[in-house]
Amino acid sequence: MGFFEHKETIEENDTVIVYISNDDLFPIIAKSGDVKQTKFGAVKHNEIIGKKFGCRYDCARGYVYLLFPNPEIWTLSLPHRTQILYTPDISRIIFELGLSNGKVVCESGTGSGSLSHAIARGIYPNGHLHTVEFHEERSKKARVEFEHHGLSKNITVYHRDVCEQGWPTEVDHKADAVFLDIPAPYKAIEHVKRALKLEGGEFCNFSPCIEQVQETCEKLREGGFTNIKTIECINSQTTVKSSHFPMPDFGVDYSELEEAGIMPKDCEKIGKYVKRLEKGSRPKTQNLKEEAGQEEAKEDLKLTECNFVVKSALAKRSQYGHTGYLTFARLPPRDNTL
Numbered sequence: 001m002g003f004f005e006h007k008e009t010i011e012e013n014d015t016v017i018v019y020i021s022n023d024d025l026f027p028i029i030a031k032s033g034d035v036k037q038t039k040f041g042a043v044k045h046n047e048i049i050g051k052k053f054g055c056r057y058d059c060a061r062g063y064v065y066l067l068f069p070n071p072e073i074w075t076l077s078l079p080h081r082t083q084i085l086y087t088p089d090i091s092r093i094i095f096e097l098g099l100s101n102g103k104v105v106c107e108s109g110t111g112s113g114s115l116s117h118a119i120a121r122g123i124y125p126n127g128h129l130h131t132v133e134f135h136e137e138r139s140k141k142a143r144v145e146f147e148h149h150g151l152s153k154n155i156t157v158y159h160r161d162v163c164e165q166g167w168p169t170e171v172d173h174k175a176d177a178v179f180l181d182i183p184a185p186y187k188a189i190e191h192v193k194r195a196l197k198l199e200g201g202e203f204c205n206f207s208p209c210i211e212q213v214q215e216t217c218e219k220l221r222e223g224g225f226t227n228i229k230t231i232e233c234i235n236s237q238t239t240v241k242s243s244h245f246p247m248p249d250f251g252v253d254y255s256e257l258e259e260a261g262i263m264p265k266d267c268e269k270i271g272k273y274v275k276r277l278e279k280g281s282r283p284k285t286q287n288l289k290e291e292a293g294q295e296e297a298k299e300d301l302k303l304t305e306c307n308f309v310v311k312s313a314l315a316k317r318s319q320y321g322h323t324g325y326l327t328f329a330r331l332p333p334r335d336n337t338l
Contacts, residue, residue: 003149017067025077071118082111088233090118096328097177097202106175106195108132108162110142120154129155132162166191177202186219196331205327213325225329244307
């Protein structure tokens with residue numbers, strides 16, 4: 001199947017993402033006679049072949065959805081051979097490297113192929129990704145996956161040590177961008193320079209430890225790289241809550257301020273005045289001006305008996321996310337003697 005060429009109907013040997021929930025989804029390859037067991041019952045391949053991608057499939061004790069794979073869904077469902085990068089980091093990498101159709105990219109290491117699929121889409125259909133994996137068995141599995149997803153014309157997998165050997169010589173000065181996700185990226189900077197075009201190019205490194213980042217930045221400066229920066233992508237979860245602010249004592253009541261025109265008419269767009277409950281009372285919000293024409297809503301209350309209630313957005317003190325640092329740099333144009 002073509003991973004980036006969407007089609008309507010599931011066919012034999014297609015990759016299908018079985019979706020149960022956001023935290024429970026996995027890929028299967030549709031083959032006649034096969035059966036995949038889920039917590040809701042069996043998914044029979046004979047029955048899903050011919051169905052449309054995105055449809056609901058009823059099992060014995062529930063139902064699942066059959067989705068067409070894309071890089072984001074693949075990242076959530078792929079078989080893990082290594083730790084992987086997730087969409088927040090991946091999207092920043094694609095943006096900062098300026099990937100587009102026809103670009104050539106060098107990557108190390110391939111790992112589980114999460115980023116590789118996203119890079120391939122970013123440079124599709126005329127670009128090419130040269131990806132290096134140190135572990136031979138992982139490189140073989142990645143190659144099989146790319147071929148099955150119809151990406152073999154856009155991705156070439158190499159089994160080699162990028163720190164010692166770099167990328168193959170046929171890649172020299174061909175890359176528009178280079179990405180590293182290896183234990184010692186500072187040992188591969190000279191190979192990065194050899195891979196990047198003489199006209200210059202973009203570089204990105206992912207490291208989980210700040211010590212790796214520091215040594216890599218030093219090597220980048222020594223190698224003539226510019227625009228060096230390190231960022232950390234963190235998902236920020238925000239909670240919306242109601243905040244109650246006690247009103248000061250102006251010596252007048254609510255209705256007097258309103259009649260005098262001192263009370264801003266637009267204040268209800270921001271929040272509302274509510275009567276403050278006595279300590280120990282069960283919290284209950286009641287608008288003093290629920291509807292125009294209701295005299296009981298305009299009680300002669302002192303403002304000191306009221307709170308002004310507004311909605312506010314608060315971020316959590318501690319954010320949870322993938323721990324890792326992205327280091328970006330740019331290699332300026334060089335002559336062929338460097």
